[in-house]
Amino acid sequence: MGLDPGELDASVTARVPVRLGRDDRYFSDTYQAMPRHGYTRMFERMLAHPGIKVLLGADYRDVVGEVAYREMIYTGPVDEFFDHRFGPLPYRSLRFQHETHDRPVFQPAPVVNYPNEQPYTRITEFKYLTGQEHAKTSVVYEYPCDDGDPYYPVPRPENAELYRRYKALADATPGVHFAGRLGTYRYYNMDQVVAQALTLYARLRG
Numbered sequence: 682m683g684l685d686p687g688e689l690d691a692s693v694t695a696r697v698p699v700r701l702g703r704d705d706r707y708f709s710d711t712y713q714a715m716p717r718h719g720y721t722r723m724f725e726r727m728l729a730h731p732g733i734k735v736l737l738g739a740d741y742r743d744v745v746g747e748v749a750y751r752e753m754i755y756t757g758p759v760d761e762f763f764d765h766r767f768g769p770l771p772y773r774s775l776r777f778q779h780e781t782h783d784r785p786v787f788q789p790a791p792v793v794n795y796p797n798e799q800p801y802t803r804i805t806e807f808k809y810l811t812g813q814e815h816a817k818t819s820v821v822y823e824y825p826c827d828d829g830d831p832y833y834p835v836p837r838p839e840n841a842e843l844y845r846r847y848k849a850l851a852d853a854t855p856g857v858h859f860a861g862r863l864g865t866y867r868y869y870n871m872d873q874v875v876a877q878a879l880t881l882y883a884r885l886r887g
Contacts, residue, residue, distance in 0.1 A: 708870075715810055752885055756861040758831055759847045767846045770866055772831035778822040787820050800824060834866045858885070 716723040728735055736744060741757065755762060760770040778801075791809030795801055801822040808818050834840070844866040851859045860881055862869055869877065 710872075719811065751856070753857045754881065755857055755859050756864050758863045759844070759851055759859050759866060762857075762859075763847060763850050766850070767843060770843060770847070771835040771837075771840055772863075773833040773835060774826050774829035775832050776824040776826050776829065778824065779819065780822070781817055781819045783817055785814075785816060785818060787818050831863055834862065834868055836868070840866075 727733075741755075758770065758772075760767070786808070787806050788804060791807070792803055792805050794803045801824050803823050804820050805823070806818060806820045807813075808815070834844075847866070851857070851864075858881055859865055860877060861874055865877075
């Protein structure tokens with residue numbers, strides 16, 4: 682996490698690496714790990730802090746006037762925060778198809794990409810990631826789509842220019858800090874977005 686995500690350009694971070702070896706891991710980083718008890722348990726422990734209140738099924742605009750704060754960290758779509766003043770930013774979304782199979786293993790690696798004629802882009806088999814042993818296995822197919830929840834910023838020059846207009850508004854909004862893929866319209870991997878969050882926290886503290 683020595684790389685400062687704030688210095689990353691969307692056109693650079695969206696490039697797809699070409700693999701020339703036989704390393705079948707999803708990333709080529711030397712050290713790779715999962716939380717010991719999974720991300721669900723990790724976030725459950727984080728959110729159990731007495732200073733944190735979780736409100737589900739509520740739009741930010743419906744509750745913003747009821748919550749006292751000195752500084753706000755906003756991780757939603759930056760264009761939505763400003764009521765799409767300059768028009769919507771394009772995002773790519775995903776549709777997930779879950780399947781369970783009566784066999785211990787479905788595919789030879791945790792993630793298999795399909796960049797060619799298939800309608801799905803990849804299949805993930807989670808048992809590889811968790812080390813779980815079971816007679817059955819679960820996989821997820823990922824289908825790209827234009828509608829649905831925003832997942833990936835679309836790295837095109839015209840979109841970068843549109844985002845710059847929203848960033849100018851964001852920079853001029855006191856007490857609100859925009860973070861994450863949606864808040865900064867950039868693609869981040871997990872380690873990068875964690876680094877961004879920690880950097881923002883350190884800056885706010887001091």
